[in-house]
Amino acid sequence: MQQVIIDQFSATVRAAAENSQPLHIRGGGSKSFYGHPPSEHAKILDVSPYQGITEYEPTELVITARAGTPLAEIESLLRQNSQMLAFEPPYFSETATLGGCVAAGLSGPRRASAGAVRDFVLGVRILDGTGHDLHFGGQVMKNVAGYDVSRLMVGAMGTLGILLEVSLKVLPLPTVEQTICLEMGETEAIEYMNRWAGKPLSVSATCHVNERLYMRLSGAESAVRAAHTQLGGEAYPAGDAFWKSVREHSHDFFKPPVPLWRLSVKSTTPPLSLSQTKQLIEWNGALRWLTCPKESPVDTIRQAAQKAGGHATLFRRHNCAIPVFQELSPALAGIHQRLKQKFDPAGILNPGRLYPEF
Amino acid sequence: MTCNFSASNMPIDLIKQLRTFLPQESVLHETEDLRPYECDGLSAYRQTPMIVVLPQTESQIAQILQLCHATQTPVVARGAGTGLSGGALPHAKGVLMSLAKLNQILEIDPLTRTARVQPGVRNLAISDATRPYGLYYAPDPSSQIACSIGGNVAENSGGVHCLKYGLTVHNILKLRVLTIDGESLEIGGDSLDSPGFDLLALMTGSEGMLGIVTEITVKLIPVPEKAQLVMATFEDIQKAGQAVANVIAAGIIPAGMEMMDKITIHAVEAFLHAGYDLNAEAILLCESDGTAEEVADEIERMHSIMKSSGATRITTSQNEAERLRLWAGRKAAFPAAGRVSPDYYCMDGTIPRKHLANVLKGIETLSQEYGLRCMNVFHAGDGNLHPLILYDANTPGELEKTEEFGGKILEMCIHAGGTITGEHGVGMEKINQMCTQFAPNELTLFHSVKAAFDPQGLLNPGKAVPTLHRCAELGAMHVHSGSEKFPDLPRF
Numbered sequence: 001m002q003q004v005i006i007d008q009f010s011a012t013v014r015a016a017a018e019n020s021q022p023l024h025i026r027g028g029g030s031k032s033f034y035g036h037p038p039s040e041h042a043k044i045l046d047v048s049p050y051q052g053i054t055e056y057e058p059t060e061l062v063i064t065a066r067a068g069t070p071l072a073e074i075e076s077l078l079r080q081n082s083q084m085l086a087f088e089p090p091y092f093s094e095t096a097t098l099g100g101c102v103a104a105g106l107s108g109p110r111r112a113s114a115g116a117v118r119d120f121v122l123g124v125r126i127l128d129g130t131g132h133d134l135h136f137g138g139q140v141m142k143n144v145a146g147y148d149v150s151r152l153m154v155g156a157m158g159t160l161g162i163l164l165e166v167s168l169k170v171l172p173l174p175t176v177e178q179t180i181c182l183e184m185g186e187t188e189a190i191e192y193m194n195r196w197a198g199k200p201l202s203v204s205a206t207c208h209v210n211e212r213l214y215m216r217l218s219g220a221e222s223a224v225r226a227a228h229t230q231l232g233g234e235a236y237p238a239g240d241a242f243w244k245s246v247r248e249h250s251h252d253f254f255k256p257p258v259p260l261w262r263l264s265v266k267s268t269t270p271p272l273s274l275s276q277t278k279q280l281i282e283w284n285g286a287l288r289w290l291t292c293p294k295e296s297p298v299d300t301i302r303q304a305a306q307k308a309g310g311h312a313t314l315f316r317r318h319n320c321a322i323p324v325f326q327e328l329s330p331a332l333a334g335i336h337q338r339l340k341q342k343f344d345p346a347g348i349l350n351p352g353r354l355y356p357e358f
Numbered sequence: 359m360t361c362n363f364s365a366s367n368m369p370i371d372l373i374k375q376l377r378t379f380l381p382q383e384s385v386l387h388e389t390e391d392l393r394p395y396e397c398d399g400l401s402a403y404r405q406t407p408m409i410v411v412l413p414q415t416e417s418q419i420a421q422i423l424q425l426c427h428a429t430q431t432p433v434v435a436r437g438a439g440t441g442l443s444g445g446a447l448p449h450a451k452g453v454l455m456s457l458a459k460l461n462q463i464l465e466i467d468p469l470t471r472t473a474r475v476q477p478g479v480r481n482l483a484i485s486d487a488t489r490p491y492g493l494y495y496a497p498d499p500s501s502q503i504a505c506s507i508g509g510n511v512a513e514n515s516g517g518v519h520c521l522k523y524g525l526t527v528h529n530i531l532k533l534r535v536l537t538i539d540g541e542s543l544e545i546g547g548d549s550l551d552s553p554g555f556d557l558l559a560l561m562t563g564s565e566g567m568l569g570i571v572t573e574i575t576v577k578l579i580p581v582p583e584k585a586q587l588v589m590a591t592f593e594d595i596q597k598a599g600q601a602v603a604n605v606i607a608a609g610i611i612p613a614g615m616e617m618m619d620k621i622t623i624h625a626v627e628a629f630l631h632a633g634y635d636l637n638a639e640a641i642l643l644c645e646s647d648g649t650a651e652e653v654a655d656e657i658e659r660m661h662s663i664m665k666s667s668g669a670t671r672i673t674t675s676q677n678e679a680e681r682l683r684l685w686a687g688r689k690a691a692f693p694a695a696g697r698v699s700p701d702y703y704c705m706d707g708t709i710p711r712k713h714l715a716n717v718l719k720g721i722e723t724l725s726q727e728y729g730l731r732c733m734n735v736f737h738a739g740d741g742n743l744h745p746l747i748l749y750d751a752n753t754p755g756e757l758e759k760t761e762e763f764g765g766k767i768l769e770m771c772i773h774a775g776g777t778i779t780g781e782h783g784v785g786m787e788k789i790n791q792m793c794t795q796f797a798p799n800e801l802t803l804f805h806s807v808k809a810a811f812d813p814q815g816l817l818n819p820g821k822a823v824p825t826l827h828r829c830a831e832l833g834a835m836h837v838h839s840g841s842e843k844f845p846d847l848p849r850f
Contacts, residue, residue: 059603060710060741082609111550118556119528132799140708141521141740142780144514144563145788145795146823147807148527151559160555172609194469198493200580200649222651266548268470286550309548325553331541335810336554342806354554 002066005050006133006164012045013131013162017346025158025350027068028095031104033316035157035353036324042351047099050164055139058083061170062122062139067099067163074098078170086114086171088205090247099163105155108247109205109216112197112267112283118154120169126153126161129344139167152339158350159358160343174204174218179239180228182213186271186281189213193284194268201227207246208281209253216243246282249316253280253291260316261290261301265308272304289315298322325355333357369408372429372453376411379421384459386410395454398439398446399501402703402757403786407434407448414459416536416572423570424540426453432819433538435566437477437509440501442704443785445513445565445821452819457508460572463487471578472531472548477508477571481515484576493578496523499781500689508571514563516781518614521739522647523579525781527562534573535561538812543569560807565783566818568811582647585613587681588660590669591638595619598640599714601667602738605644608663610656614645615739616688619718622733622746623687625694632687635671642669642738643688645681691735692746699731699748703760707771708742708780720770721745728763730756742780743771769794784822792822793829797836801826 016023024042026032051068058081065074071091078084088108089101102124107116123137126149137143137150153160184192189208193215196203202219215231216239217224228235236242245251254260263272267285277292290301296314305312311326318324328336333355340347340358351358369387376385386392387409397404408431413419426433432452439446448454460476463484467473468491473484481502485494498517499505505515511533516525523529532546546558561568592598598617605612618626618641627634634641642664646656657674664672675681695702709717718734725732733746745767749760768778768791778784778791792801804823808815 057710057712059606060712061606062710105551105556115524115528116551118559119524128803132803134797134800134803136800138775138777139710140742140776140780142516142525142708142737142742143777144781144783145777145779145792146784146800146804147564147568148514148559148562149803149807151527151556154556154559155551156555171611172606175609191469194471198468198471198491198580200582202649202652219648220652220655222655223649226649226651264547264549264551266470267550268467283550311547311549311553313553328554329544331537331543332545332554332557335543335557338810339555339807342803342810 002050002052006127009045009047009050009162010127010131010133013127013129013348016043016348017130020346020348022348022351025162027097027100028070028093030091030093030096031100031106034104036356037320038350039352045162047162048097051097053077054165060139061141062167063170064139064165064167065098066165067097067102069098071096071098071101079173082173083170084173085120085168086110087117087120088247089117090249092248098166102154102163102166103156103158109207109243109282112206112286113204114171118151121150121154121166122169123167124150124153124163125165126163128161129346129349133164137167141169157353159340159354160349162349176221176224177204177216177218177239178224178228179214179216179236179242180231180233181236182215182233183211184213185211186279189281190268190270190285196231197267197284201230203227205243206282206284209251214242246280251280253278253289256291257317258291258293259296259314259318261292261296262313262315263288263290263301263305263308263310265305265310269308272308274301274304296322302326323356328355372425372431373409375425376409376422380411380413380418384412384414386412395436395439395448395456398436398441398444400442400444400785400787402751403444403447405448405450407454408451410454410456412456412459416534419455419570419572420536420540420542422453422455423536423538426816427539430814430816432816434818435508435512435570437506437512438480438504440505441509441513441783441785442706443779443783443787445783445785445818447786447821449819455570457506464573466491468493470548472575473578474573474575475507476573477506477511479507481505481507481510488578489581492581494581495576496529496579497526500692507574507576511562511571511574512564512566513781513783516740516742518616518737521615522611522613527559529577530558530562530574531577532575533558533561533571535569535571537569538814538816546575548575563783565785565822567808567822568817582613583649584653585645585647585681586653586657587675587684588644588657588664589673589684590642590644590664591635591671592640592642592668593638593670594668595640595718596715597668598642599711601642601664601669602711604663604667605660608659610659612644612660612739613647614643615737616643617641617736617738618688618691619734621731622691622694622735625698625733626687626690629694629697630687630690632683634687638670643684688735691733695733695746695748700750700752701748703747703749703764705745705747705764705767706742706779706782707768707776708740709771709774709776711738711741713774717743717770717774721767724763724766728759730760730763737780740780741776765791786821789821789824789828790832792824793832794836798826798829801829
């Protein structure tokens with residue numbers, strides 16, 4: 001039955017390649033706002049029917065599921081076994097699927113301490129742009145046979161292949177989690193987060209917003225207690241709801257109907273002095289969310305991000321004239337285009353979703 | 359001065375051109391100077407390179423690459439030469455580029471917790487330099503006192519602590535890379551992610567096939583306050599395997615979890631007198647690190663899990679000296695193999711842990727079949743198995759027999775749903791088994807990835823990914839998860 005679905009996908013891809021018909025790969029549609037919109041001529045390839053968890057053995061710390069599997073189903077099964085996806089993926093809608101999570105490559109609050117989606121991907125099964133059914137990586141923690149095509153799929157926005165199955169490393173849920181809250185300004189918070197990140201404490205998430213620094217402590221009860229004593233601050237009882245609101249962008253900070261920028265920078269970068277913007281800081285300072293008025297000073301933002309060793313993404317509410325992702329250097333752009341050409345010679349897989357050129 | 363490569367004038371011309379921008383002593387071509395470079399850590403494979411170059415700066419590397427590109431000369435990069443898969447095996451008609459002279463730690467940023475280093479810096483030197491800040495570089499391959507960080511990136515090296523702290527790919531942020539035509543790329547960034555494709559992951563473990571890494575920004579993490587070790591003895595290897603699963607099931611990610619089988623225990627004990635139980639079928643070392651509170655908690659739980667899993671003897675390190683003494687045996691496994699046998703051949707398969715007992719049984723059967731002893735050490739936490747086949751290279755035919763035995767072990771790993779290499783790389787050594795692990799279309803895609811970086815195939819040619827022709831000649835069949843894929847397809 002499941003192989004029939006793959007055969008159908010493969011036939012669709014082959015026909016599309018033959019007719020130069022762009023495809024819009026769609027799972028749960030939860031991240032359709034992210035990246036450039038699909039081409040107007042694109043035909044939707046709904047990959048959500050290919051779903052189900054195919055293998056999960058808690059003691060192997062690995063789960064394998066079909067790309068159309070709802071993320072909620074995976075996380076719920078893991079939770080029943082006291083395990084988790086440690087990169088804490090944002091959903092942005094209950095319909096979010098595993099495939100979309102990997103293709104978008106977005107990670108949540110735990111990213112700075114535990115790692116990103118790409119750090120947990122162990123293997124993939126994909127269809128390339130010619131409809132070939134290919135396996136890379138596997139279900140084991142250590143695997144250096146062949147190039148790391150599995151991680152190359154993460155964040156590629158479906159432009160290199162259609163994800164069919166993904167194997168992920170999972171981790172145990174922490175025994176205890178506690179959020180603490182400290183009053184302080186941005187400059188002080190950036191210094192504070194980085195200084196403590198260099199100490200062996202169990203800080204699993206940080207967020208600075210509205211002159212307050214929130215820190216989540218995770219681990220054994222004794223360790224969490226000891227960390228709280230060292231860090232000071234007040235216990236914040238509504239921690240779980242707070243981190244969910246940061247992860248899902250339901251926090252008040254994200255509500256104003258203005259463009260939202262995501263700046264990924266060197267963690268110790270001082271507060272970005274961009275006029276008229278409001279900022280929320282995560283990941284010990286390495287992630288800065290900016291809301292700003294409609295007429296975003298695009299170049300100023302992009303230059304600020306670059307100067308801070310990183311890049312800026314126009315995350316939500318973009319207007320079509322502005323590139324979503326930071327421009328690549330000509331040398332890197334060349335490699336991207338050549339890779340795209342090799343994986344998808346006819347250029348039919350989500351063309352333009354990542355960069356207009358491919 | 360004589361030149362050993364007078365078949366064409368190319369080497370002489372090339373040497374002359376190299377010397378226009380490299381000092382005399384940085385271009386080697388006399389046979390006796392080339393000899394030290396003829397193999398890496400896999401000494402069974404040897405090849406004298408045409409020329410060895412020892413650049414000292416990135417601009418020299420760029421010039422070497424441009425010259426090799428223009429003359430279509432193969433280039434093989436070499437770090438410390440400790441690799442175990444022949445990845446740095448020279449090319450007979452190529453330039454071997456040693457990056458050993460690029461050995462500077464350029465910057466340590468304690469607050470951001472990063473270090474910017476050149477590729478020839480030794481792995482352990484990074485941790486030594488950053489420890490005064492309470493920070494270290496986590497991946498610790500067993501060769502860490504000698505191996506270079508550039509080589510670690512090329513192989514995506516792991517180490518004893520990688521279940522908890524990750525491999526090289528998880529612990530680097532940025533690479534400066536030169537392509538074969540000498541163009542400079544900055545891959546990754548000072549931030550935690552980058553726009554576009556994850557080329558940082560693609561470069562890591564690419565075995566010098568895609569570009570030459572000239573600078574690496576590594577992540578540093580806080581030195582744990584404390585580490586403590588539980589050593590458990592088992593009379594049954596299956597029980598030891600189950601104990602590992604039980605630790606994981608209890609929600610513990612140990613800092614390190616290592617297993618040794620009986621023959622290893624005996625070899626090590628004879629060598630070190632570490633106090634290991636000679637009646638044991640398996641010994642498990644299980645380490646906890648973190649804050650004092652966490653460690654106390656975890657060690658207590660590990661102890662009780664070992665007990666309930668049927669361990670016959672459990673020792674918990676009471677101090678740092680004892681912890682290091684208990685580790686010493688595991689770390690001496692390879693030298694011990696060298697002591698009980700003239701030569702040994704180290705394999706590197708990874709399997710899902712649940713198949714450990716079966717795979718070990720299979721290795722035992724093969725061992726009898728080939729009449730060769732095999733010691734097994736196992737990174738139990740992450741399923742990475744290192745069988746050490748003991749042989750004597752002076753006995754005619756024994757190396758060939760050993761390689762065949764090794765190949766069968768790797769195929770067994772693939773059948774168990776694992777891989778032919780967990781951390782040593784494919785290099786030259788496991789190139790044939792790649793035909794078993796990957797289907798022709800997958801291998802073709804690997805070649806395409808290489809072509810996107812190096813269309814003429816000048817960087818480390820012939821390594822890591824076999825040609826389809828080679829696979830066809832071997833008659834190797836691709837196996838996926840224990841079953842043959844597309845049994846009806848013609849093989850070429």
